[in-house]
Amino acid sequence: MLMPRPMKHVRLLTLTEDLPRASLTLAETESFHPDPRPPAESELVNLPGRPYRELFQQARSRLDKIARLAPLPRDPEIDTIRVVGAEELEALNRWLGEAWAEAFQFEEQLRHLDEAERSIREQESALANFANLNIDLRLLRTKTRFLDFFVGSVPRDNVRQLEGAVALAKHLLFTYMTTADHAHVIIVGPPGEDEAAQLGSVLNAAGFQALPIPQGLDSEPREIQRQIETRRSGLIEERAALRRQIATWAEAHQDRLVEAERTLALAEPFVTLDPSIRSAGYLACLCGWVPAREVANLETRLKETLTLPFQLDARSPRPDERALVPTVPGKSRLLAPFGILVQQYGIPQYGEIDPTPLFAVTFLLMFGMMFGDLGQGAVIALVAWYLRGKLGPFTVFGLLAGASSMAFGLLYGSVFGYEDILPALWMSPIHDPILMLKLALGWGVIFIITACLLGIYNRLVTGNLRGAVFGLHGAVNLLFYLAFLAGAYQLAQTGSFGAVPALVAVLSLIALALNQWSHLSGPTGEKVLIVAIETLDTVIVYLSNTLSFLRVAAFSLNHVALSSAIFTLANLMQTTGHWITIVLGNVFILVLEGGIVMIQVMRLEYYEGFSRYFSGDGHAFAPVRLRMARRAGT
């Protein structure tokens, strides 16, 4: 459970003709993680899947765009697994291009309707504004013998420049209203063909939108409003008609679009594998990582499906390839939520110990110890169960955290803060705080030593011997820590640090300092300063990290103290007030203290644990797979 699943590097040599079929088989088995490194053989340089990928990407993009307008079922089933040839993909892409051209026209029509509606809103505002002007606005509608009028809106940013430009065409610009993005303007000037041509070009460049002046502008406001409402209703009808048209179009094309979705899903594995495929002539090479136990199955499937000869070689990863090998995540449902929390820090490098089980156990132990209460633990578990639909894999997390809290609640004899209902299987933390602090310290020492040992192991298995011995939290660091602990223990017992622990601690610090020195470059003074600070840091870090675990005891005491405070408050009230205070106090403890304890445990895990033994720079196993499930029984 702690060790990574063994992986093999496989190389599939096949004929280029069989590549699409091979890709489908690899996708079906869901056990092949592509390796994009070019093969060692310099002859294998061609990228046979590149034109296919181009076609696929264009077709995929077209279908996605069409799906915005005509939604497609997410997971249409695939009846038969079959190879999608380049010709078929090309034909599909061509058809999708035509379909998108039609769909795009619909989209544009919808946008134009949006703009027309915006124009009506602006017209309404503008006409309301005109009502305050003391001029005959009917004149704005038509050209007069001596004056041309242009009424409309332009983007606000363009007004100033447009004002100058129309002035050069012997026109004047008046802004009579501004909205968030647009300014409403009247442009007036002498009529003339040259001026009109010049002005038309400038107005176009400035994004001028003419504002139609309604026929009944001089009539009753109610009449104008009616005209606008008529236009608005017209637009609503137009939109509804367009929606119907789109729906009809989508329905007419539905089957073909769903079929296109299927075809693209079948073509996708070859495209996904494209970066890992190299070829020379008729020979193609495809490399990747496969879980060791799946190699035989993969070979069998290839034999069943490929019609032409092929060769599958598998070998163990070389030491220099460790960083490239993907890590297969664990599949335990119980550990799944803890796995997600571990992934927030990083993914274990191949070969490293998977910290998830250890994380789960230590997390639950610390959470229970810090938040031990039978009643509150039960509430956490019940809430997690009640919200299981929303919490997904974190339901298990809530149930286990609640159970841990309940178990420690039994040990402490605490139920919703009451210490006198249930006899404690062990004792209440507040009865012996010093013992609690000692236990927490002991827990911290064991935690740190275990973390250092795991760190050393992880470096050894990844071939980093120097790191395992001299690196941060390596063997020499651990030696210093053990000497430091022994000295501290003797100091507490006898009042003397002891010569042996002191000698070991000093020697290990010297070894660390010398190692640090050998890695530094620069002036001697700077090196001395850095080495001195780093050495001092080692001492401080181990001391502070150990003391950091005192919080485990501190929170268990805090929990009792908070409950006492709530009981004191409740006892000041009458019966109703008493019970309201007890209930609200428990809710307060559950939400606030529960949240803080959760954060503190995560901090201890990430900072005191993971930072010592878990690099987190691995990458997850992501096998190529078919995007859609096959229909059952096929």
Place this chain on the structure above:
Amino acid sequence: MSQAAAQAYLNTRVSVMSTRLFRPSELAELAGLGLDDLAARFGLASLIDEHVTVRAKSRAVEQALISLLLAELAILVRPMTAAERALIMAWARKYALFNLKTLIRGKLYDLDQQEIRQNLYDLPPHVRLPHQELFRAENVLELLRQLEQGPHVLIARQAREAYEQRREPFALEAAIDQRYYAGLARQVRQFHDASLQPLQHLVGTLLDREDVQCLMRFRFSYRLSPSETFYQLVPSFRLLHRDRLLELVELETFEQVIEALPAPLDALLAGASNLIEIQQRLHHYMADEARRVLALSASAVARALAYLILRESQFRALFALVQGHLLQLPTQLVGVAVGLAEPVCPLAPMTAKAA
């Protein structure tokens, strides 16, 4: 890092980086070098060797120089405040817009995808457009609609409106350029501290240069009307402010415009008879002003921008030299391209009313 420390750090960074700039005499020296020496000196040899065609070699060199410039920009923007960073990024956005224009032209002329891709610059994430999405657009309209969904909404909307009104690339590209320079000017106006004046000087010079070039080109090469020309210009903070541009666009000949330009532009451009000459003189003028800001200004952001402008200009000259060698162009022509020789253009002086 405190504001004072960040300014000191940035100033020091710019000073250290500015030692990389060519000395004024160095360009002539570089022009005398052969391709191998030039490539070896700037670490371009492997790029030139590993590509087969002249086109690929040239493209690789250009891409390498742009990447280097933008890598330096990324270092400079790190200690900057949000407003400073926004200004520098607004300046660098031109590279994203080069790509946008390439995409637009590719879609307009229905070019092969591979060809379009080969002509796109590979830009770092903080500068680039969402290429993949744009690349998949089937036409110019869809491309601009997609671009409207991102931070380039103003440029994209203006460009789309221009395109919908007049379906030709000139209006579209002019709208993109105008928005770019207007955006740069807007970023400068966000400053209210000691950096405002040097930035107005530097960006004002940049706008002056662009305005003169665009005015001459639009009025006398494309024969646009005064109002159409004026609309495409962006008023400068420095010499060519709004009222002056309104006067200049109404003039009828090339010479009249030069005479009416404010000092020092009038003297600088006196006797220039064609656009290439004007472009070259303005280029030197811009470089001199940027050098002045770099040497004398106390504003770290103004010095950083001046450095980038100079660095870009020198990279262009370097690219022109490499290109000259690759295409085996005459020395005289390469000299004109890098500003070492006076352009000799057969074009007669132009007037707005010429046929």
